[in-house]
Amino acid sequence: MFKEGLFKDQIVLVTGGRSGIGYDIAKGFLQYGAVVFIASRKEEPLAEACKQLQEFGECHYVVCDIRNLDDIKNVAEKIRETKGRLDILINNAGGQFPSTADNISVNGWNAVINNNLNGTWYMTQTLANTFFIPQESGIIVNIIANIYRGFPGMAHTGAARAGVDNLTKTLAVEWARKNIRINAIAPGIIKSTGLDQYPPALLQGIADKIPMQRLGETEEVADLTLFLSSPMAGFITGETVYIDGGHRLWGDVFELMQ
Numbered sequence: 660m661f662k663e664g665l666f667k668d669q670i671v672l673v674t675g676g677r678s679g680i681g682y683d684i685a686k687g688f689l690q691y692g693a694v695v696f697i698a699s700r701k702e703e704p705l706a707e708a709c710k711q712l713q714e715f716g717e718c719h720y721v722v723c724d725i726r727n728l729d730d731i732k733n734v735a736e737k738i739r740e741t742k743g744r745l746d747i748l749i750n751n752a753g754g755q756f757p758s759t760a761d762n763i764s765v766n767g768w769n770a771v772i773n774n775n776l777n778g779t780w781y782m783t784q785t786l787a788n789t790f791f792i793p794q795e796s797g798i799i800v801n802i803i804a805n806i807y808r809g810f811p812g813m814a815h816t817g818a819a820r821a822g823v824d825n826l827t828k829t830l831a832v833e834w835a836r837k838n839i840r841i842n843a844i845a846p847g848i849i850k851s852t853g854l855d856q857y858p859p860a861l862l863q864g865i866a867d868k869i870p871m872q873r874l875g876e877t878e879e880v881a882d883l884t885l886f887l888s889s890p891m892a893g894f895i896t897g898e899t900v901y902i903d904g905g906h907r908l909w910g911d912v913f914e915l916m917q
Contacts, residue, residue, distance in 0.1 A: 660886075660891075661691055661885060661889070663691070663692070664691065664692045665691040665692065665885075665889060666688055666691045666692045666693035666747075666885075666888075666889075667691075667692035667693070668692070668693075668694075669688075669692070669693045669694070669746040669747060670693070670694050670696075670738065670742045670744055670745050670746050670747070671685075671688045671693045671694065671695045671696070671745075671746065671747040671748075671749065671888075672695075672696045672697075672698065672734070672738065672745055672747070672748050672749065672786065673685045673688070673695060673696070673697050673698070673749040673751055674697075674698045674699070674723070674725055674749065674750055674751050674752035674782060675698075675699055675751040675752030675753065675802075676695070676696075676697025676698060676699060676705075676708065676720075676749075676751065677697060677699040677701075677704050677705045677707075677708035677709075677720075678699075678704070678708065678851075678852045679849075679851035679852040679853050679877055680751060680802060680846065680849060680851055680853070680877045680880045680881065681697070681699075681749070681751040681752070681802075682697075682708060682712070682877070683877040683878050683880070683881040684749055684751060684880070684881045684884050684885075685697050685712055685718065686712060686715055686881070687878075687881040687882065687884070687885050688716075688747075688885065688888075689712060689715035689716030689717070689718060690715050690716065691885065692716070693716065693747070694716070694717045694718075694719075694742060695712065695716065695717070695718045695719070696718075696719045696720065696721060696734070696737075696738055697709060697712070697718065697719075697720050697721075698720070698721045698722070698723040698725075698734055698752070699720075699722070699723065699752065700722065700723070700724045701722075702722045705720045705722060706720060708720070719737075719741065721733065721734045721737050721738075724778075725752050725774065725778030725779070725781060725782050726773050726774055726777065726778045726781070728781055728785070731781055731782055731785045731786075732785060734786075735785055735786060735789040735790070738790075739789065739790075744790055744794060745786060745789075745790040745791070745797070746796070746797065746798065747797070747798045747799075747800075747888050748782070748783065748786050748791075748797070748798070748799045748800075749799075749800050749802070749884060749888075750779045750782055750783060750799065750800070750801045750802060750823075751802040752774075752778065752779075752782075753774055753775040753778070753779070753802070753816075753819075754771070754774055754775070755771050755774075755775065755813055755815060755816035755819075756771075756813075757812050757813055758812070758813065758815075759812065760814040763814065763815055767815065768815050771815040771816050771819055772815060772818065772819050774819075775816055775819035775820060775823065776818075776819040776820075776822040776823060779801060779823050779826070780826065783799060783801075783826075783830070783841075787799075787834070787839065791834075791837070791839050792834070792837055792839070795837050795838050795839075796837075796838045796839070797837075797838070797839040797840075798839070798840050798841075798887075798888050799830075799839065799840070799841040799842075800841075800842055800843070800844060800884050800887050800888055801823050801826075801827055801841070801842070801843040801844070802843070802844050802846065802880070802884070803820040803823050803824055803843050803844065803845050803899070804816060804817070804820045804845055804846065805845050805846065805847045805848075805901065805903050805906060805907050806820050806821050806824065806845065807845070807901065807907035807908075808907060811911075820845075823843065824843055824845075824899050827841055827842065827843040827897060827898075827899060828897045831896040831897030832897065835896060840892070840893075840895070840896040841896060841897070842887045842892070842895060842896060842897065842898045842899070842900065843898070843899040843900070844880060844883055844884060844887070844899070844900050844902060845899050845900065845901045845902070845903070845907075846875060846880050846902050846903065847869065847874075847875055847901070847902065847903025847904060847906040847907070848862075848865055848866075848869065848874050848875065848903070848906065849874060849875040849876070849877060849879075849880060850874045850875065850876060850877065851877045868906070868909075868910030868911055869903070869904045869905065869906045869910060870904055870905035870906070870908070870909055870910070871904030871905060872904075873904065874904075875902060875903065875904060879902060880902055883900060883902055887900070
C-alpha cells in the first residue's frame with residue numbers, strides 16, 4: 660500500500676522510540692524515506708536503538724523525559740538546529756502498571772497521569788508552538804490504549820488515555836485551519852516489550868478473550884501510524900482508531916486481581 664519514498668524529506672519525532680511499538684514506528688518511517696528523531700529517558704538503550712535504526716535511514720536520538728518541560732524544549736531546539744523543521748510528531752511514550760483502583764497510591768496515580776496525560780500535552784503544545792503553528796502544517800498521532808469500555812485493572816492509565824482521546828478531538832478542531840491534523844491510535848494487547856512488566860498470570864489465556872484469537876503485532880500498529888501520517892489520510896482528523904482484534908467489543912481486558 661505504501662510507495663517507496665512516501666515520507667521522503669519528512670522530519671519525524673517518535674517519543675518512546677527505543678523499543679516496542681515506538682521502535683517499529685520509527686523503523687517504518689525510515690524505510691519510507693523520513694529522517695527520524697527518537698526520544699526516551701535512558702541514553703544508553705536509546706543510543707543503541709538509534710544505532711540499529713540507522714541501518715534503515717537517517718536517525719538521531721535525544722534524551723527526554725516527557726514529564727520535564729526543559730527536556731522537551733531541548734528536543735525542539737535540537738530538531739530546529741539539526742533540520743530546521745518538524746513535520747510529524749508521534750506521541751508514543753508512556754507507561755503504567757496493573758492495579759485495582761483501591762490499591763493505587765497517590766504517588767502511583769500522579770506518576771501515570773503525569774506521564775501519559777501531562778507528558779503528551781507538554782510535548783504536543785511545545786512542538787506545535789515551535790514548529791507546526793508557525794509553519795502552518797503538521798501531523799500528530801497519539802498512541803493511547805483500549806479505553807472503549809473503561810480500563811478495569813488500570814484506572815489511572817484509563818483516565819489519562821481518555822484525556823488524550825478528548826485532547827485529540829479538541830485540538831483537531833482548534834488547529835484544523837492551521838493545516839494540522841491530529842489523530843489517535845488505541846492498541847489492544849500487542850506483543851511487545853511493554854508486556855514485560857505484567858505478571859505472567861495476568862496475561863495467561865488473554866488471546867482467548869480476543870475475537871481474532873491472537874495478540875497484535877507491533878508492526879501492525881506501525882503500519883496504521885504510517886497510514887494516518889500519510890497523504891492517504893489527508894481528510895482524517897480528530898479520530899481514535901482502535902487496533903485490537905475486536906477486543907473492545909467482546910471479552911475482558913484482564914482478570915481483575917483480588
